[in-house]
Amino acid sequence: MKGDQRAGGRTWRDRALAQVPAHLLNACRGVKYFIMSAIGSIGSRFPHWRTLLQYLGSLRWTVACLLWMCVLTVWGTVAQVNPEVGLYGALQRVFRSWWFRGPVGLPLPGMVGTLAVFFVNLLASLFQRFRPIRCYVGLWVLHLGLGLLLVGSWVGVHHARESTVTLAEGQSTSVGVSSHEWELVIIEPVGETRRRVHAWDLRSLRPGQNLPLPGMPDGATVHRVWSSVEWSGSQPPSPEALRSARHVDPERAIPAVVLRVGTDRFALVGEGDALRIPRRDTTDAVFVHLRRTRHPLPITIRLVDFQKEFYPNSRIPRSFESRIEVFDGRSQRPVVISMNRPFRYGPFTFYQSSYIDHPDGPEISVLAVSENRVRLLPYVSCALMFAGMVLHYLSPGRRR
């Protein structure tokens, strides 16, 4: 084998390198020299940096982070069983938090906080521990893939948006409705058939914030904001009856806002009735209410037909299929969305999520919409990580 590789007095590596243009090879060597000398000079000229890197890149931190992530994974999974918490509650509390309150109010690092420490530990150990020799190539690739995965996850969490489109046969829409985000909207009629809509993300509202109301010089002032409320007594509740509800699944949570308009206070609770405020300048009125956040879609979709099939003589589902028409402003085309066969449009993915049976009316299809501009990052990073593992396990240097 060795003899084969060295046929002609040169190794396969030499022959491969001979194919690379000399200036490219020299440039690569230069970059490699620069990086290695930079790392070396950091270590030799700034010994305290080296100590810091050693501390931050310690494998003790790595093991501690991994074990704590195990605990958080179990914690977040078991938390989902509680119907008052659910998947989104567990996401907010454990998986997408920097820290959270554990038993007896003890502050504990959440998954984001732990991953941040893990990322710093990874960077520090990459600088401090890995050497540019062949037997470490696999570990380099594996850990670079891991770093990319962490960065990709971070970007994905902050830039991905999820919503649903619920359509009866024959209906069309160009907005997706979020299942757990809310917005406060002011609707201003403009002419006979048009309305102007002003929307504020509920999370961005703060007490004391002024909201401009058309036809009202003083506007409306936000008095209080709750992400989840409960109340006893009358329906709809008065502002005084509302109190904060804790540990509620964000999908089921009912938010509330108390607005002050002039001297009066009004409570907007969940998707209740809209508040009608007469304008002072005209005889018209504006409407204020809370609703689940609408995310505009770049296309209009119309549900032509929804079909569900079961295996014969059973209730085992065989397929769910929505036949839709997509209009993107220029052309209209038919599309079929079924299980394992989503429809993609740019960063948007539409997939068959659910359906609602109507014995008397038309069938209703529920499509989930996911908007993610870094969708392929996890693919790349996972491929890198697996390739790194394989390289590492097969590395001849490691075997020695």
Add this chain to the structure above:
Amino acid sequence: MKRSRVRSTVFAFWAVLTVAWAADADRRMLRAFEDLVVLEGGRPMPMGTYARLAMWQICGRPSWSGRSAAAWIADLIFDAEKVHGQAWILVNHPDVLDALDLPSDPPRRRVSHLELQRSLPTLAKLYREASERPSNERTVVDREFLRLGAALELYAGLSRNDLPAVWPQENAEHSPWLPVSELGAAGPAALEVANLWRALAKAWRERDRERVLQLVSDIRRRTLAQCSSIAHLDVRLNVESWMNRWRPFSWAIAAYVLAALAWLALSAPPGQWGRWTIGSGMMWAGWLAHTVGLAARTFIMGRPPVTNLYSTFVFVGWVVAFAALWPRRPEVRRPVGIVVAALAAALLAVAARYEVEGDVMAKVVAVLDSNFWLTTHVLTITLGYSGCLLAGALAHWALWVAGSRGPADASPWFHTVRGYLAFGLALTFLGTALGGVWADQSWGRFWGWDPKENGALLIVLWTAAVFHARAGNLIDEAGLAAGAILTVPVVLTAWLAINLLGIGLHSYGFSQGTFAGWVTASVAEVVAAVGLWMRARRRRLCETVRPV
């Protein structure tokens, strides 16, 4: 005297022959009955499979009183009066017996349909109340009412010929099938088949063997002709009938147990005929039977080997057993053989337990209807489970050797454990990543913190923690082996316990009743890991301070 002895010998011989012939005639009739084609759970299957499923539901066992499932179900379909008085309907809880005003001693017993007859209105009322209760509020007794109600519904359906579905309405793959009781109004061809079924019932009652064989053959031929649009259906049914008769997985269990015993008991010196030949031979025989069973399942279903929880056990057992076939050196082959043969037999035995829950070759639900992803994601992650389980199982031996003979002797074993654990980590990671890709294709997101995804992540995180702890010298080789043992409960959590939660998008994998087994196995593994690790550590300390 001599003549009478000859006469009595001839008579005895004749009697034995007659009984054997009669028994054989009965067996041939039953075999013919088992070959009939029916539809259950959306898939055509041999009557033999259907009878076993029905028997599990009604009786809680695949056979009862020395009679096979097919014998009981055939009598129920063709001669219901004969079995109404037989006590073969399982009642699993004394409170249910009390509620139905039946003697509750013993507390779990089988009753006859005649005994239950007068309690049926009470049972119907209790069944309705239990079914109206939310599933998370149901008690054990409620669940038993539901089970018994479903079993009696099945019983009644079979005795009235409303079940099973025996005739496809149209020659199309997904056409509904009709039971015998509805064939009369379904056209001339169906009417002819209905008449054949009536004739079959009569011949069965009269024990007219030739007529039964002829009618079964005719019905089967017509049914297959009516569903000729389903590819290779006749071959698949034949293979399934063959599997029902020969039960290759049972043979595999027996062979694995024998292999383990041979390696354990026979003490021929290495290299000689003895335990090596017998142990290896039995292991190979078991693995071949296992392979044949797995291949047959794959062919019958037209799917990759893993489609449900049952098949994960079968596949993991197969991969695990494969590992025992390769070690060449006798000193390695024996311990590996003992550990792996026992593990493979245990996995197949656990798989057999899932037969109670229904058809083990059931149709896959819509979300799983992708052979590509079933092959890539599911097989890969199951391979990862196999690697982790192998590492955990061999780690017991490695720590035992370290505790008995010292860490130097255990070094090759630690190396093997590390290799399998690395294999498990790599494959579980790849499987998890491929699952993310599938989730992205199906649900539009790569990762959603769904419980099943979290289970796979847990294995990756735990094994990565063990490797990093070893790389940082936080633990020694014995610590790594103890970590490998602790990987077993982690794998069991991801594999089984997550399904008990009953939440998330992987609803097709939900199961019940494995909680006690999971807790027992996990606690046992934790105790084993701690005990063996402490033993190995004490041995190492003794060696360190041994006086010169």
